Amino acid sequence: MVSSSIKSSEIRFGECNKQLLEEVIFYGVSLGADFVEIFIENSDNSSVLAEEDFITSVSPSFGKGAGIRIFKDKRDGFVSTNDLSKHGLMRSVSQAIEMLDICQKNNTTKFNGLEKLKDYSKEKINWLKEVPTIYEVSEKLLLSTKSLKKDKKVLVRKGSYSRNWQEVIIASSDGTFATDIRLHQTVGLNIIANDAQYRSNGSRRYGSHGIPNEFRLWDHEKAANEVYESSMNMLYADYVQAGQMPVILANKFGGVIFHEACGHLLETTQIERGTTPFSDKLNEKIAHESVTAIDEGISEGSFGSLSIDDEGMEPEKSILIKDGILKKFISDRAGELRTGHKRTGSGRRQNYSFAAASRMRNTYIAKGKYTKDELISSVSDGLYCKSMGGGSVGATGQFNFAVEEGYLIKNGKLTKPVKGATLIGDAKEVMPKISMCGNDLELAPGFCGSVSGSVNVTVGQPHIKVDSITVGGR
Amino acid sequence: MNATEITSKITNAANILNIDKWDYGASFSNDYSVQVDRGKAKQLKASQKQVITLRVWNKENLVGITTTSDLSEKGIKKALEQASVASEFGNKNEITDFSPLAKDPIDVKEVEKKNPLGIKKLLNILREAESKLIGSHEAIKSIPYNGLSESFYERIYANSDGAFRNHSKSQAAMYLYARAEEKNKKPRSSGSVKLGYGVEDIDIDSCIKEASKKTIAHLHYSSITTGKYLVCLSPEAFLTLINAFSSIFNARSIIDGTSLSNKNSIGDLISIPALNIYDDGLNDKNISSAPFDGEGTPTKKLSIINKGKLENFLHSESTAKIFNTTPTGHAGLGSKVSVSPDWIVIERSNECSELNTSLDHENYKGEFVYIEELNAIHAGVRASQGSFSLPFDGWHYKNGEKCSIESATVAGDIKYLLKNIVNIENEEELTTNGISPHVWINELSITGDE
Numbered sequence: 001m002v003s004s005s006i007k008s009s010e011i012r013f014g015e016c017n018k019q020l021l022e023e024v025i026f027y028g029v030s031l032g033a034d035f036v037e038i039f040i041e042n043s044d045n046s047s048v049l050a051e052e053d054f055i056t057s058v059s060p061s062f063g064k065g066a067g068i069r070i071f072k073d074k075r076d077g078f079v080s081t082n083d084l085s086k087h088g089l090m091r092s093v094s095q096a097i098e099m100l101d102i103c104q105k106n107n108t109t110k111f112n113g114l115e116k117l118k119d120y121s122k123e124k125i126n127w128l129k130e131v132p133t134i135y136e137v138s139e140k141l142l143l144s145t146k147s148l149k150k151d152k153k154v155l156v157r158k159g160s161y162s163r164n165w166q167e168v169i170i171a172s173s174d175g176t177f178a179t180d181i182r183l184h185q186t187v188g189l190n191i192i193a194n195d196a197q198y199r200s201n202g203s204r205r206y207g208s209h210g211i212p213n214e215f216r217l218w219d220h221e222k223a224a225n226e227v228y229e230s231s232m233n234m235l236y237a238d239y240v241q242a243g244q245m246p247v248i249l250a251n252k253f254g255g256v257i258f259h260e261a262c263g264h265l266l267e268t269t270q271i272e273r274g275t276t277p278f279s280d281k282l283n284e285k286i287a288h289e290s291v292t293a294i295d296e297g298i299s300e301g302s303f304g305s306l307s308i309d310d311e312g313m314e315p316e317k318s319i320l321i322k323d324g325i326l327k328k329f330i331s332d333r334a335g336e337l338r339t340g341h342k343r344t345g346s347g348r349r350q351n352y353s354f355a356a357a358s359r360m361r362n363t364y365i366a367k368g369k370y371t372k373d374e375l376i377s378s379v380s381d382g383l384y385c386k387s388m389g390g391g392s393v394g395a396t397g398q399f400n401f402a403v404e405e406g407y408l409i410k411n412g413k414l415t416k417p418v419k420g421a422t423l424i425g426d427a428k429e430v431m432p433k434i435s436m437c438g439n440d441l442e443l444a445p446g447f448c449g450s451v452s453g454s455v456n457v458t459v460g461q462p463h464i465k466v467d468s469i470t471v472g473g474r
Numbered sequence: 475m476n477a478t479e480i481t482s483k484i485t486n487a488a489n490i491l492n493i494d495k496w497d498y499g500a501s502f503s504n505d506y507s508v509q510v511d512r513g514k515a516k517q518l519k520a521s522q523k524q525v526i527t528l529r530v531w532n533k534e535n536l537v538g539i540t541t542t543s544d545l546s547e548k549g550i551k552k553a554l555e556q557a558s559v560a561s562e563f564g565n566k567n568e569i570t571d572f573s574p575l576a577k578d579p580i581d582v583k584e585v586e587k588k589n590p591l592g593i594k595k596l597l598n599i600l601r602e603a604e605s606k607l608i609g610s611h612e613a614i615k616s617i618p619y620n621g622l623s624e625s626f627y628e629r630i631y632a633n634s635d636g637a638f639r640n641h642s643k644s645q646a647a648m649y650l651y652a653r654a655e656e657k658n659k660k661p662r663s664s665g666s667v668k669l670g671y672g673v674e675d676i677d678i679d680s681c682i683k684e685a686s687k688k689t690i691a692h693l694h695y696s697s698i699t700t701g702k703y704l705v706c707l708s709p710e711a712f713l714t715l716i717n718a719f720s721s722i723f724n725a726r727s728i729i730d731g732t733s734l735s736n737k738n739s740i741g742d743l744i745s746i747p748a749l750n751i752y753d754d755g756l757n758d759k760n761i762s763s764a765p766f767d768g769e770g771t772p773t774k775k776l777s778i779i780n781k782g783k784l785e786n787f788l789h790s791e792s793t794a795k796i797f798n799t800t801p802t803g804h805a806g807l808g809s810k811v812s813v814s815p816d817w818i819v820i821e822r823s824n825e826c827s828e829l830n831t832s833l834d835h836e837n838y839k840g841e842f843v844y845i846e847e848l849n850a851i852h853a854g855v856r857a858s859q860g861s862f863s864l865p866f867d868g869w870h871y872k873n874g875e876k877c878s879i880e881s882a883t884v885a886g887d888i889k890y891l892l893k894n895i896v897n898i899e900n901e902e903e904l905t906t907n908g909i910s911p912h913v914w915i916n917e918l919s920i921t922g923d924e
Contacts, residue, residue: 353521394865422921
């Protein structure tokens, strides 16, 4: 049933919608909801692709929509819609209420109205005007692909840019009322090198949050050199021989292993599913004492940073593991409700069509005391993973990662490049084997796909040594 | 909003903006899904989505594109304006046009329209399925990944030349991934996915039994010694590999330099002669079939590999023009139009005399590795290099006994694999990704924990 007093008013961005939102929330509470949350989004995105010496794709997109979530006891119902009229929002509330089969009788929830608007968008109003134009982006991308044209072995050259601008309004029955603007820009370079039967790939991605001018400052020549060198180093590489061996993982994107293999297992969604081996290990040792790991959303400009999460909470810096001891889980509203772990400002979603879930932000292993050379010289026979590709973790916690650029280590020295390596293991077994952490912590941007869609994150670590891990190969 | 209304809105806005040539693809959907956790509703979800992708051509016949969910008159006008700006950057080296087949008749499968069951019924069905699966074996403690969903959607393609197609259908899906645990052993997980036009079409009992059987079968596991093994790929695993390396027969990938093939590869022998591969989007068993692609080209059955030889590439309008042929119905709408397979069907050809037909996954007594499911495809496949290194779920058969493999990866090269097929079993099996028999490969590298 939809209220008969509905008018044709519609949510508008940049205006105060307080009364309309209060009416919608009150409607949900009056029907028996324990908690009502409204997430409204306006987006404006753009992407550009350069191939060889031409722009081959320019794709703008824009849209708006709302995600409405109702909690009753520990259950939740979520409805998303493109209809931002009061009627559309009320209808979505009704649908969520019906889904949860809510009976009004026992409801004791009170809604005292929304708090004063917390406006995190004030300093960000002009971001969309300040980002580079498509003309600027195209020009620089073409310079970057031109910089990749270094010899005849370069078969494919690609540069890509994407800009995601998102304006959000978050309102909920606990009084939360906030608005924010987010701006993410990312640029990537890809190369395929070819010589007779030999082929190799090279790729790098760079990204930032909240820095409209970042792309203009991007050093495309340095990036092109890095990608070119990586692919050339790997062009004639032999396949790695499979086996158990010590591994040195490089800094920056090497942190993807911690993110996938351990970070996901520290999200409360995994406790809810019963798929993490760490759910009852709080304040117990789960990693080598050299490991301290952090998840935070506050590093300025980092790809996973945010002023507020998608549930309206300011992000905190969470020390997940301190000297090998598990100290905290990454939690959102549903996580707190269902597992008891306090929210950490980590309720995140790809867009309005997903309900927020506990997700990582900027996640990294803290720096240690060793130099990169000290780490490598400690290995007599092993693998140096300079650049990591993608990876995944399964329902039993087992992970696997492709090594994009790898080198054998013999007697403490880097020797020949090797390809086709995959790192395989599970977090519970591998975390105690991270015995040395370098002093060269660096972060790298990435995208993380999970239960609430694809979100921007940062991974990172210093160089680290894993005493023994299974390396898949030929 | 219906198809006629949206087309009319675009026509009017294009006239105002003096845009003569345009096309669009649109999708409207209503989706409902439920998840449960030990008998309780976990997340209940409903969504109404509308999205439109608009292309416009400028006076120089260069194309620009915009995607939006804002279908108000203002939104459509803005989309057309943005696409006009984007057209200034249109690719002059590859002129895109309407598909020449966008007005050809399409073959629409007659499927009974389903009505939504609604969240409450979905929830009850999934609760019952979860309960049955947990009750099927004492080691199965939870079903951490589960879901039941139903979707009702309409797809539209129309252009300023008068082409107009729309197609509406329903689809439902159930997935159950169980987690089994026994004392002093690692947890094991496996599952099953079933599709139907509606929930009533889904064989729920079979989904439960399959998930249970697969999970329990992996309870007693051991590691495998690293080495080279005779391998039998399940229909699902072989289809996964063929889809992962579909750039071999994808004209877009060939033009972009990311394929192992080139423009002159048609006729090349790329596998043993006993292998036939088709793309058959309209196959009666393909629940997800669509009668036209993103450019409005009719979907059709296409022979890709015939007796081991590459016979056809998959094409969009622009790649077909470059290859001097006709589009094949595999385009995804975009300013750079993508090309991808629909529904792969694999069969043994009649040139199969060299196959070792004694290799039968149910009866063979020698040593081999059976790969049931390949995982982490996005991370372990290098399509442009032809190599793969993938974790898998499977069994080690030795001395007439089988044992689940604790943790292992299989690595190889797709060219080597296709030429080292030693048997293609006779019986084809239906999967969610296509149809294939079991396929045996001689000597693939397996990395285990030993």
